[in-house]
Amino acid sequence: MKKVSLLAPGPTPVPPRTLLAMAQPLIHHRSADFADIFGQVRAGLKKLFQTDNEVLTFCSSGTGAMESAVANLLSPGDKAIAVKGGKFGERWSLLLKAYGCQPVDVDVPWGRAVAPGLIQDMLKKDKSIKAVYVQALETSTGVDHPIKDLAQVTKGTDTVLVVDAVSALGAYPIPVDEWGIDVVVAGSQKAMMMPPGLAFASLGPKALKMMEKSTCPKFYFSWAKELKSQKDNKGAFTSPVTLFMGLIDVFQLMDEIGMPAIFAETAAKSRAFKQAVTAWGLKLYSQDNPSPALTAVQCPEGVDGQKVVKWLKDKYAIFIAGGQDQAKGKIFRVAHMGYINEFDTLQAISAIEMALQGLGYSFSLGSGVAAAQKVFGEA
Amino acid sequence: MKKVSLLAPGPTPVPPRTLLAMAQPLIHHRSADFADIFGQVRAGLKKLFQTDNEVLTFCSSGTGAMESAVANLLSPGDKAIAVKGGKFGERWSLLLKAYGCQPVDVDVPWGRAVAPGLIQDMLKKDKSIKAVYVQALETSTGVDHPIKDLAQVTKGTDTVLVVDAVSALGAYPIPVDEWGIDVVVAGSQKAMMMPPGLAFASLGPKALKMMEKSTCPKFYFSWAKELKSQKDNKGAFTSPVTLFMGLIDVFQLMDEIGMPAIFAETAAKSRAFKQAVTAWGLKLYSQDNPSPALTAVQCPEGVDGQKVVKWLKDKYAIFIAGGQDQAKGKIFRVAHMGYINEFDTLQAISAIEMALQGLGYSFSLGSGVAAAQKVFGEA
Numbered sequence: 001m002k003k004v005s006l007l008a009p010g011p012t013p014v015p016p017r018t019l020l021a022m023a024q025p026l027i028h029h030r031s032a033d034f035a036d037i038f039g040q041v042r043a044g045l046k047k048l049f050q051t052d053n054e055v056l057t058f059c060s061s062g063t064g065a066m067e068s069a070v071a072n073l074l075s076p077g078d079k080a081i082a083v084k085g086g087k088f089g090e091r092w093s094l095l096l097k098a099y100g101c102q103p104v105d106v107d108v109p110w111g112r113a114v115a116p117g118l119i120q121d122m123l124k125k126d127k128s129i130k131a132v133y134v135q136a137l138e139t140s141t142g143v144d145h146p147i148k149d150l151a152q153v154t155k156g157t158d159t160v161l162v163v164d165a166v167s168a169l170g171a172y173p174i175p176v177d178e179w180g181i182d183v184v185v186a187g188s189q190k191a192m193m194m195p196p197g198l199a200f201a202s203l204g205p206k207a208l209k210m211m212e213k214s215t216c217p218k219f220y221f222s223w224a225k226e227l228k229s230q231k232d233n234k235g236a237f238t239s240p241v242t243l244f245m246g247l248i249d250v251f252q253l254m255d256e257i258g259m260p261a262i263f264a265e266t267a268a269k270s271r272a273f274k275q276a277v278t279a280w281g282l283k284l285y286s287q288d289n290p291s292p293a294l295t296a297v298q299c300p301e302g303v304d305g306q307k308v309v310k311w312l313k314d315k316y317a318i319f320i321a322g323g324q325d326q327a328k329g330k331i332f333r334v335a336h337m338g339y340i341n342e343f344d345t346l347q348a349i350s351a352i353e354m355a356l357q358g359l360g361y362s363f364s365l366g367s368g369v370a371a372a373q374k375v376f377g378e379a
Numbered sequence: 380m381k382k383v384s385l386l387a388p389g390p391t392p393v394p395p396r397t398l399l400a401m402a403q404p405l406i407h408h409r410s411a412d413f414a415d416i417f418g419q420v421r422a423g424l425k426k427l428f429q430t431d432n433e434v435l436t437f438c439s440s441g442t443g444a445m446e447s448a449v450a451n452l453l454s455p456g457d458k459a460i461a462v463k464g465g466k467f468g469e470r471w472s473l474l475l476k477a478y479g480c481q482p483v484d485v486d487v488p489w490g491r492a493v494a495p496g497l498i499q500d501m502l503k504k505d506k507s508i509k510a511v512y513v514q515a516l517e518t519s520t521g522v523d524h525p526i527k528d529l530a531q532v533t534k535g536t537d538t539v540l541v542v543d544a545v546s547a548l549g550a551y552p553i554p555v556d557e558w559g560i561d562v563v564v565a566g567s568q569k570a571m572m573m574p575p576g577l578a579f580a581s582l583g584p585k586a587l588k589m590m591e592k593s594t595c596p597k598f599y600f601s602w603a604k605e606l607k608s609q610k611d612n613k614g615a616f617t618s619p620v621t622l623f624m625g626l627i628d629v630f631q632l633m634d635e636i637g638m639p640a641i642f643a644e645t646a647a648k649s650r651a652f653k654q655a656v657t658a659w660g661l662k663l664y665s666q667d668n669p670s671p672a673l674t675a676v677q678c679p680e681g682v683d684g685q686k687v688v689k690w691l692k693d694k695y696a697i698f699i700a701g702g703q704d705q706a707k708g709k710i711f712r713v714a715h716m717g718y719i720n721e722f723d724t725l726q727a728i729s730a731i732e733m734a735l736q737g738l739g740y741s742f743s744l745g746s747g748v749a750a751a752q753k754v755f756g757e758a
Contacts, residue, residue: 004404004406006405006406006407008407008409010617011405011407011408011617011620012405013404013405014404014405014621016404019401019402019403019404019621020402022398022401022402022621023398023399023401023402024398025383025392025393025395025398026385026390026391026392026393026574027383027385028385028387028390028698029390029575030387031692031698059438059439059440059443059575059576060438060439060443060599061438061599061614061616061617061618061619062616062617063598063599063616063617064438064439064599064616067598067599071596094598095598098596098597098598098601099596099598100596187617189617195405195619195620195621195622196408196438196617196618196619196620197438197576197619197621197622216596217450217477217478217479217595217596218477219442219446219473219474219477219478220439220440220442220443220446220600221599222477235440237440237441237442237443238389238390238440238441238442238566238568238575239440239575240440240574240575240576240622241390241574241575242393242398242401242574242576242621243574243576243619313410319407319410
C-alpha cells in the first residue's frame, strides 16, 4: 500500500480540513460574504508578514508576484541588483531582463549566502541602483540569505529591498516591519499549507513611492489596481474563491497552533533531519546559513541524487526534490515547512536510509532515524 | 432557510463531485501522475475548443490570458483594433494602452454587435493593423459578436483575430479550427463549471508566427515558455494542482453528458428565460444577437436594476448581476451557462417576479414562470 507523501519544497501537503473548506459550494466574488472572507485574508496576511503594510493577493504562482515586484517598481533601463545564488536568484535576473531593466548580477556560489557588505559597497559606489532583489531562502541550495542585515543596508537609502520569501514565509520569522523590508513576496503552496494558486506581495512606503514612477507595462499584476480594490476587500479581477476559503481556514489553524509553535516545530524538524545527515556521515550542500525550512544534502561519492529521489518516488511514493541545474545529481532536498510533522520527517529519513543503502552507500542503517528521534525527544 | 444560488455570469456553481475531486490530497506538480493529469487537461481543452491548436493553461483569472494575447503578439507602437461594445471590450483597449500599443477603438453602442463589414473596411484601408481584439459574448451587454464572420474577414490577411470567449466557451459552439480563429481566450469559472483560477488561450499558426516578432515584455504569461513546458505536460511555473484535479473531473462530466446536449440545454434555458421576459412585457438589453449564455434584461420605467439584484440577494440569497458603468441601474443579467439547470432558471424567474412586483412594476405574477415552463416542456 503506497501512501503519497509530499516532502519536496512545495507543493506541501494541505490539511484535510482545509481541503474540505475548499470543497464548500461557491459564493459570489462580489458578495458581502466574500468581502468578509477577503477582509479575513488581508488581516491574516498582515499577521503572517508581521506588518502594517498592505499585503496584496494575486491569483498566480509565486513567480507572478515576483514579476509584479519588477513591473511595478522599475522602468526600462533601470539598474537593479539580482543576487544570484541559485535557480531562483537567476529568476530575478531573467525577470529584470524581460522588462528591459539592467540587472546587476551578484554571482554567489551555489551553497553560499550573499555578503551584506558587498551589497553595501555596490550601493555606495552606484547610486543609480534602484532595487536589490534577493531570496530569503534560496530553495535550490537550502541557503538563507541574511535578510535582516540586507534590510539594514538599504534602510535610509533610496534603494528598495525586494525579498522572495516564497519558501520561507511561515517557516521561520520574517518580521517585515521590524526589519524594514520594502517588498516581500510569498506563495500559498509551501509553509502556508495551501495548494498552489495564490501569491502575495507586501508593499512598504518606499516601494509605494517608487511605484508612482514606474513605467514598465502591467495590468493583471498592477499594484495600483489591486491596492485600490483590495483596500475595499475585493480583487481587481475575479478572485479564486475556493482558494480564499482554504486560506482563511489555514489562518485559523495558524491561530490555533500559534506561529511561535509552528516556527519551533519547523526548526525541530530541521535540526532532527540535519542530525540524521551528520549521523550518515554526509554534509549539507548549504555551506552558509542552512535554512530551517528545508535541508539540501550533498550526496556521497558514487551516489546520484536523482537516483535517491527516484528510489523514494518509485518504491514508496515519497516525494523529495533533487538538485537543479549545476546541482543536479549532486544533492537531494527535503522540506520541513508546512503541514509536515515529526513522523513524516522520520519516514523521509528512514526511506532515504533504505535508498542510500540500496544505492551502495555504506553507513549504519537506522543511525539517522535514531539521531532524529533524539532531537524530537528533547524538543 | 436561505440556499445560496449563483445565477450571475460567473463564478457559476461547481458540481459537488468536482468540489470533492479538488479535495483530494495534493500530488507533486512534477510527478508522472500530475503529467498524466496535465495531458488529460490538454486533450480536454482541445476537444472543448474544437481545435488541434495547442491550448495553454495559466493560473490566473481570464484577464491574465487576455493580457497574454496582447503581450505575446504585439510590440510597443503596434496598431490593433479593440471592439468596444461593453465593459470587456474596453478592457482590450486598456490592455493595448498598458503595453504601449496603439488601440484603434471601434466604439459599438452597448447592446449592439460589431458589423464585420466595418472591420473589413478598416483592415483594407490600414494594412498596419496587426490584430483585432473582440469578445465572443460581451458579458456586460449580453450580446454575441459575429465571430464566425469576423474570422472570415481576417482569414487570408496578416491580421490575427483574438477572441475573448471567457463567458462563451462551453455555452455554445465556437469551433476554433472550422471558423479559423487565431487566438481564443477562456476562463474556468463560467460554462466550464469550475471555480475561478484557471485561464486558457488557444494559439493558431498565424498567432505563433506573430509571437516570434513580439517585443512586449512578458515572463509569467510568456507563451513561448509555456508552449515549451506544456507540450511536455507540465507548467513552466508551479501549476495549481487542485484546480487541475477539478478540471479533469468536469471534462469527464462533459464527456458523459456530451457537448451537444450541454449546448442544447443552455439554449433551452436561454429561450425559456427570454420568453419569461417577453411575458413580463419587458425587453432585452441586447438589441443584436442576444446570447444563449446569459440574458440582459432592460428594466421597466421606474425600476432600478440594482434594486432587483439586491432584492434577490438580500431576501433569497440568489445572485444575479446588475449593469456595469453606463448600464448600471438600467438592466439586470441572469446566466444560463454552466452547472445551472431548468429549475435554477425557474427559481430565478420566480424570484425576479417577486422582486419586480415588490418594486412596483405591474404585470401578471407567474406569467414568466408559465412561459418558461412551456419552453422546458417542449424542449
